[in-house]
Amino acid sequence: MTRIYLRPTAFVDAPFGLDGQVARLAGGLVWFSAVELIRVESGRRSLELVPVADMEGLLPTLGADTAQAWANLTSPRMPLTLGGRTIRLDQPQVMGILNVTPDSFSDGGAHDDLARATAAGFAMAEAGAALIDIGGESMRPGAQAVWEQDEISRVIPPLRMLAGAGTAISIDTRKAAVMEAALAEAPVMVNDVSALSWDPRAAEIVARSGAPVVLMHHQGTPETMQQNPVYDGPVLLAVYDWLETRIAAALEAGIRRDRILVDPGIGFGKTVQHNLDLMNGLALFHGLGCPIVLGASRKRMIGALSNEAPADQRLGGSIALALKAMEQGAQIVRVHDVPETVQALKVWRGLRDAALTPQS
Known part of the structure; x- marks a missing residue:
């Protein structure tokens, strides 16, 4: 074949x-x-x-x-609709990361308080983030699963305040109960690192709600994913095939194709070489027919390429990867450093606008 x-x-x-x-x-x-x-x-x-x-x-x-x-x-991507909010996908958009966990790899505990979390969310939205991605369970390598009620108690209060003020929200979870709780508060996008494979009820919840959903590639669980990840053949093609099967499963569950986004899962069961191969070949994933979300902000690969820089000193590398994604047509970049990434995006957009302005 x-x-x-x-x-x-x-x-x-x-x-x-x-x-x-x-x-x-x-x-x-x-x-x-x-x-x-x-x-x-x-x-x-x-x-x-x-x-x-x-x-x-x-x-x-x-x-x-x-x-x-x-x-x-060669087909355009439909805009995201979240209640009264419309997010265009004919240009790159920034998604701000709001971790309300005590043990996130990049900013553990920084937003583990309602006042700090909501202030950070509003600041990212004001700086130009189109969406705020709220997560209550750390997915760092080695992290342990969080009880769903604990996760709900972490994410719902800031979600309620941010969504109530008109901020577009994505809920970063693999648990159906957390998805249900978030969707009961506001129209949100579901960002599932397991691509709806961890919780057997998740696909049904997303399909019934009509919410947009991000299907992210992963290998293994957070506890094991970085223990010598191996792929049969080029990682780029293996991830493409895996995402293709998850899209088919989502469609079978009744989720509309125009509500599905894909994420190659940088750092989720990948070596540094795997991550670099995925970044260099990112444009391949447009062949799946879904918008691409790229989350490489502050990831371990940046430290590996820059003298083991700690997570809070990886801004330059994060922006380099975000721009690499934009140059290959990625629709959403998921980042910790929103003002700096938005500035980089504006400069990139200025260059594109200049190139696309006919010269007399």
Whole structure:
């Protein structure tokens, strides 16, 4: 059996004068002029660089699945709707991380108090975060599971205050009871690090509510995920295939495709090399037809590449990874340092706007 993957590459500044030679990536602000065609047959992998101009003629020979992947690459993503809030996905957006846990890897205990948590959430929203992602269970390597009622008691008070003031909220949980409690308070997005695989009720809750959901790739549990993670073949393709199966499971459960987002799960059962491969090949995941969420902020890979810098000294690396994601069309970057990332995004957007302004 032969499987073909399409990775957009050869990005260009603007499409002007290049009709038929470039394609717009997922309806965003990025154009590409070539596709890396990755062919896997009987365990052997071959690569071919195909100009966009040749894709229309080549597609009929590549099969229906590849034609669908091409359609996914070149189709716009629908905006997120959370109650009265609309978040456009034709441009990158910033999601602010609000950990209300005593043991988060990056800021453990900093927001373990309602006043501090809500102040931090409002500050991130004021600084330009489109969404605030509230989490009450640490997913750091080695972390132990939290009882669902403890998690609910941590996340609901700040969620209630932030959502009540009109802030768009994402709830970072793998537990159906926490999802239910959050959805009872406000229209929220569900961000599940287990991709709806940890709690058997989770998919039903999301489907019934109509909430958007982020399906994140992981390998193992927080307790074990960084104990020598190994993949059968290139990690980029393994993660793509896994997310494809989770999308199919979500659709089977009744979740609409336009409510599904995907996250490759940087640092969740990956070595530094795995993470770097995923970052370099991130554009491949547009072939799944869902918006991409990228959460690499303050991750261990940054420390590994910068003299073991501690988590609170990884701002530069976090911004570098956020920009790398934006350059490959990622729709949402999930970050701790919102003002600095929003500033980087504004400069990136200024460069894109200038390139996309026709010159007289």
